Amino acid sequence: MSENREKLLEIRDLSVTYLTDDATLYAVNGLDLDLYRGETLGLVGETGAGKTTTATAIMRLLPDRVGKITSGTIQFDDVDITAASDAEMRAIRGRRISMIFQDPMTCLNPVLTVGDQISEVLETHGIRDKHELESRVDEMLSLVGIPPERKKDYPHQFSGGMKQRVGIAIALACEPELILADEPTTALDVTIQAQVLALMKELREKLNTAMLLITHDLGVVAEVCDSVAIMYAGEVIEYGSVEQIFYNEDHHPYTKGLFGSIPSMSEGQRRLHPIDGLMPDPSIQIEGCAFADRCPHATDLCRAEKPVTHTLEEGHIVKCHLFDKKEVE
Amino acid sequence: MASSGTQTVKRRSQLGSVVRRFMRNRLSVVGLVILLFLLITSCCADLFFDYDTQAIAQNAQGTFLPPGSEGHIFGTDQYGRDMFVRIVYGGRISLIVGFFVAGFALIFGTIIGATAGYFGGKIDNILMRIMDVFLAIPSMILAICIVAALGGGLTNLLLANGIAQVPRYARIVRSSVMGLKNSEFVEAARCYGAGHTHIIMRHIIPNAMGSLIVQATLTMASSILSVASLSFLGLGITPPTPEWGSMLSTGKEFMRTHPHLITIPGLAIATSVLSFNLIGDGLRDALDPRLKN
Numbered sequence: 001m002s003e004n005r006e007k008l009l010e011i012r013d014l015s016v017t018y019l020t021d022d023a024t025l026y027a028v029n030g031l032d033l034d035l036y037r038g039e040t041l042g043l044v045g046e047t048g049a050g051k052t053t054t055a056t057a058i059m060r061l062l063p064d065r066v067g068k069i070t071s072g073t074i075q076f077d078d079v080d081i082t083a084a085s086d087a088e089m090r091a092i093r094g095r096r097i098s099m100i101f102q103d104p105m106t107c108l109n110p111v112l113t114v115g116d117q118i119s120e121v122l123e124t125h126g127i128r129d130k131h132e133l134e135s136r137v138d139e140m141l142s143l144v145g146i147p148p149e150r151k152k153d154y155p156h157q158f159s160g161g162m163k164q165r166v167g168i169a170i171a172l173a174c175e176p177e178l179i180l181a182d183e184p185t186t187a188l189d190v191t192i193q194a195q196v197l198a199l200m201k202e203l204r205e206k207l208n209t210a211m212l213l214i215t216h217d218l219g220v221v222a223e224v225c226d227s228v229a230i231m232y233a234g235e236v237i238e239y240g241s242v243e244q245i246f247y248n249e250d251h252h253p254y255t256k257g258l259f260g261s262i263p264s265m266s267e268g269q270r271r272l273h274p275i276d277g278l279m280p281d282p283s284i285q286i287e288g289c290a291f292a293d294r295c296p297h298a299t300d301l302c303r304a305e306k307p308v309t310h311t312l313e314e315g316h317i318v319k320c321h322l323f324d325k326k327e328v329e
Numbered sequence: 330m331a332s333s334g335t336q337t338v339k340r341r342s343q344l345g346s347v348v349r350r351f352m353r354n355r356l357s358v359v360g361l362v363i364l365l366f367l368l369i370t371s372c373c374a375d376l377f378f379d380y381d382t383q384a385i386a387q388n389a390q391g392t393f394l395p396p397g398s399e400g401h402i403f404g405t406d407q408y409g410r411d412m413f414v415r416i417v418y419g420g421r422i423s424l425i426v427g428f429f430v431a432g433f434a435l436i437f438g439t440i441i442g443a444t445a446g447y448f449g450g451k452i453d454n455i456l457m458r459i460m461d462v463f464l465a466i467p468s469m470i471l472a473i474c475i476v477a478a479l480g481g482g483l484t485n486l487l488l489a490n491g492i493a494q495v496p497r498y499a500r501i502v503r504s505s506v507m508g509l510k511n512s513e514f515v516e517a518a519r520c521y522g523a524g525h526t527h528i529i530m531r532h533i534i535p536n537a538m539g540s541l542i543v544q545a546t547l548t549m550a551s552s553i554l555s556v557a558s559l560s561f562l563g564l565g566i567t568p569p570t571p572e573w574g575s576m577l578s579t580g581k582e583f584m585r586t587h588p589h590l591i592t593i594p595g596l597a598i599a600t601s602v603l604s605f606n607l608i609g610d611g612l613r614d615a616l617d618p619r620l621k622n
Contacts, residue, residue, distance in 0.1 A: 059520055061516070061519055061520065065450075089522075090522045090523075090524060091522060092522070093519070093520055093521055093522035094520065094521030094522035094523075095522060098520060098521060099517070099520040099521075101513060101516075101517060103513060106512065106513040106514065107513040107514050107516075107517045108514055108517075109514040109518075109532050109535075109536070110514075110536065111535045111536055111538075112531070112532075112535070120518075120521075120523070120531070121521040121522075124521060124522050124523055124527070125521075125522065167517075170517070170521065171521075173521075174521075
């Protein structure tokens with residue numbers, strides 16, 4: 001990785017809670033994250049780890065009156081997202097940060113043609129000229145590999161993979177600096193997944209866009225990401241480059257567990273080793289390490305005290321008590 | 330539409346498939362034909378008839394002529410006025426009432442309902458409680474009150490009926506908006522920076538339109554009836570202006586001797602209401618996306 005990387009997104013100590021009628025859910029607890037211009041960061045974790053909440057917080061679209069950022073800062077380039085006004089945020093959404101959704105079946109408006117839906121984004125961000133709009137829409141559609149003459153079609157006339165391409169075209173319409181992709185391939189079948197991923201990778205390189213890729217598919221991560229953040233119970237417990245996460249020896253026990261849960265082609269293992277247990281109830285604030293109850297190496301210290309971050313190697317960060325000694329040595 | 334390109338796609342626009350599904354329903358097509366007939370005759374009435382001499386002027390020689398008499402297919406009434414011409418001109422008022430009331434209720438109901446449903450919370454509570462107050466009063470009585478307070482005449486009649494219908498629309502719109510505002514495409518719109526007005530106007534309302542159009546056709550039918558009822562009670566259109574309800578009302582005195590004075594306007598009301606209801610039924614089926622094919 002080159003040395004002159006420019007930081008685009010810096011999240012520090014972000015906490016998000018959901019206030020419901022009968023409980024307060026601590027969805028994100030003190031999350032730190034860095035994303036550099038033009039790079040892809042994979043945000044990995046099981047369901048309920050707070051991945052989507054993090055993305056929604058970056059967009060500042062947490063549900064009204066329910067979701068709340070309780071602490072921390074989100075610095076996007078020169079804007080402090082946690083402090084920006086609503087008008088500033090509207091100008092950023094779609095223009096500088098955009099989002100690709102999990103389910104292409106529901107994220108397109110069924111009563112508008114796909115061409116209208118793309119031009120709408122452009123119009124929202126200041127392009128009013130009819131001819132310019134038309135040509136931009138054509139350009140975007142051909143960019144994602146859809147014949148431009150299909151812009152007059154409605155979403156129900158497209159297949160799932162095509163709809164996701166439209167979703168990508170909408171997200172890229174204003175050439176944003178950052179794309180948040182929330183499990184963009186989960187709803188697609190495997191062959192289409194590969195196509196969409198390749199397309200996203202290609203376009204990202206062409207437009208030099210940074211991407212936060214939310215997924216629970218480690219294969220996808222290996223294929224498209226530059227760096228990886230592993231999330232557990234609303235925290236990033238391990239962060240590093242793809243090489244560090246996939247090839248280094250030392251890992252957070254949870255990361256090891258994750259890798260133990262996928263079948264390997266090379267090693268002759270007979271059984272997979274899933275992680276026992278479930279993620280802790282998000283309505284309880286845990287004193288020690290959130291993973292302690294499921295961790296094979298848990299000690300009393302783990303249950304009593306929150307682990308601090310350890311830098312194992314330049315850029316490889318782990319939040320675990322196991323590495324307390326190692327750093328001292 | 331493009332016909333070139335590597336792939337040829339069978340194109341069927343949203344509107345096209347709705348029309349096709351509507352046309353498949355024979356009864357609704359009958360309704361549509363009746364409605365078109367009513368529309369054309371009442372729009373072109375001035376080309377064939379003279380309002381002042383034929384619809385209003387009295388003719389002492391030819392009173393109570395039975396239907397089928399020479400020059401008067403529907404006969405004449407107690408003042409010797411041609412029933413057919415009066416029915417045609419009466420149709421004008423009924424259609425104006427139908428379209429205006431439905432349009433008025435549609436516009437205001439949508440504004441109120443969409444605001445309440447989209448923003449929720451206090452705004453929702455305030456608006457919908459006001460609507461509940463209106464709903465608590467039977468619409469006929471509400472209309473009578475408004476007409477009694479503002480006086481008769483077509484404008485007041487339209488307003489009275491329109492206001493009485495607004496709460497129904499507000500409720501329908503609110504409930505569908507509440508469902509739609511959490512849908513993913515609305516969230517997607519928010520993600521590309523769309524403002525509230527844009528989201529409501531462009532994403533939510535078009536998706537809620539289906540049930541509204543159906544409701545509108547039913548309102549047209551019921552408002553024709555309610556204006557006829559108000560006129561029958563003497564609160565609506567005042568004589569000598571031809572109006573189906575008031576024709577019924579004045580005709581009821583001669584019900585025993587000259588039944589055509591009430592059966593003809595009665596049939597006119599029934600046919601027009603039926604046509605709207607049939608169209609409404611057909612539209613409901615045609616607009617329901619679950620029946621797509």
